[in-house]
Amino acid sequence: MQPVRLGLAGTGFIGRIHWMCYRALPGMYAEVPARVMFDTVYTSHPNEADRFEFSRALPYESVPSTCAQIDMLDVCTPNAEHRVLVEAAVAAHVPVYCEKPVDLNGELTLELARKADDAGIFNQTALVYRFLPAMAAARAIVRAGVIGNVVTWRAVLLHASYLNTQRAMTWRLSRKESGGGALVDLGLHMVDAVRMVVGEFEAVRCVTRTVVGERPSTGAPDEMSRVDVDDWALVTADLVNGSTGTIEVSRVHAGREGTFAFEVFGTKGSVSIDLQRGRVVVVDAASRDVTQDVILDDPWVTYLKTAFPSSKMSMGLMCDMHAASIYTFLDGCTGGDVGFPARPTLAEAGWTHRIVDACYQSADTGNRVDVQRSQAS
Numbered sequence: 001m002q003p004v005r006l007g008l009a010g011t012g013f014i015g016r017i018h019w020m021c022y023r024a025l026p027g028m029y030a031e032v033p034a035r036v037m038f039d040t041v042y043t044s045h046p047n048e049a050d051r052f053e054f055s056r057a058l059p060y061e062s063v064p065s066t067c068a069q070i071d072m073l074d075v076c077t078p079n080a081e082h083r084v085l086v087e088a089a090v091a092a093h094v095p096v097y098c099e100k101p102v103d104l105n106g107e108l109t110l111e112l113a114r115k116a117d118d119a120g121i122f123n124q125t126a127l128v129y130r131f132l133p134a135m136a137a138a139r140a141i142v143r144a145g146v147i148g149n150v151v152t153w154r155a156v157l158l159h160a161s162y163l164n165t166q167r168a169m170t171w172r173l174s175r176k177e178s179g180g181g182a183l184v185d186l187g188l189h190m191v192d193a194v195r196m197v198v199g200e201f202e203a204v205r206c207v208t209r210t211v212v213g214e215r216p217s218t219g220a221p222d223e224m225s226r227v228d229v230d231d232w233a234l235v236t237a238d239l240v241n242g243s244t245g246t247i248e249v250s251r252v253h254a255g256r257e258g259t260f261a262f263e264v265f266g267t268k269g270s271v272s273i274d275l276q277r278g279r280v281v282v283v284d285a286a287s288r289d290v291t292q293d294v295i296l297d298d299p300w301v302t303y304l305k306t307a308f309p310s311s312k313m314s315m316g317l318m319c320d321m322h323a324a325s326i327y328t329f330l331d332g333c334t335g336g337d338v339g340f341p342a343r344p345t346l347a348e349a350g351w352t353h354r355i356v357d358a359c360y361q362s363a364d365t366g367n368r369v370d371v372q373r374s375q376a377s
Contacts, residue, residue, distance in 0.1 A: 005039035010076035021323040033331040067092035095122040104179035106354030113346035127344035128321035140298035148268030153245035155190040158259040162251035169225035181229030186249040192352040206359035
């Protein structure tokens, strides 16, 4: 088994999720693409080398000078810090795996993608909903015409924790540092899922709301800081295939933490994702459940039968999605055939982010905004 020296940049919440997945790979899978060696953790806390069992801990500033000493870089820092780390990996000719959003807008992300692709650097983004077997099955069902021509669709992802007015100000609540609020944090996933399953976007209309406009300053709770990102967003989008649908995302829906819905309705039936059971439900035009009658022959669906953890080895849905994504990245890093159109590269992340940019433009102006699409779409 080929050893791969991992460099992990960032050990916040999502960095720890990634670390958990790397640690669990040998137990979750019968075979893994590579043996991950915990070489370097890039952090502002030197003691984290021991805590996370890395050979060494180095400051973020050392990534450009030390990146050539690792075999892959996993970027989990705050959003505004992604660019310099991705650029360092590209300069060192090191495969790079980056959390979303890759950069603060779509154009900047596409610029990074071009640099990586021009240098021949294997790259991937953690747009992890693409790795849900049910999402992959829905994609195959829509593409096979099982539900006919798509008429409409709906995607929903709701959380509640930001409704707490005492939650302190962080970089996630600053547009300059995060690139946006719920629409970036959650909306990127849903926009990306619609792109993958249903089709490319033609135009969008969007409304956003900031529900909690001020929060206690970090380190100075008696002082208040202004929030300039959205807590909630509703997007109505027209797709190239003629369908129209909605995306709703929120970080302030009390009693709806983790609520998810993804449904596509066509002229011959519908397909929806049952997230809790990890399956799709297909209904025909007579409203009969015909899921068991659908036979799928799709390369991405087949690959995920290996890449997505089995139910007996599950660490929970969030970790399972990330584990499947990381497994795929490691597979590609070590010469595996992962040339699937559904695999989320930096370029794919850039085109998805372009749609989110259009949503913000619509929210700011009140107008319908056309979307610039990938030439490959």
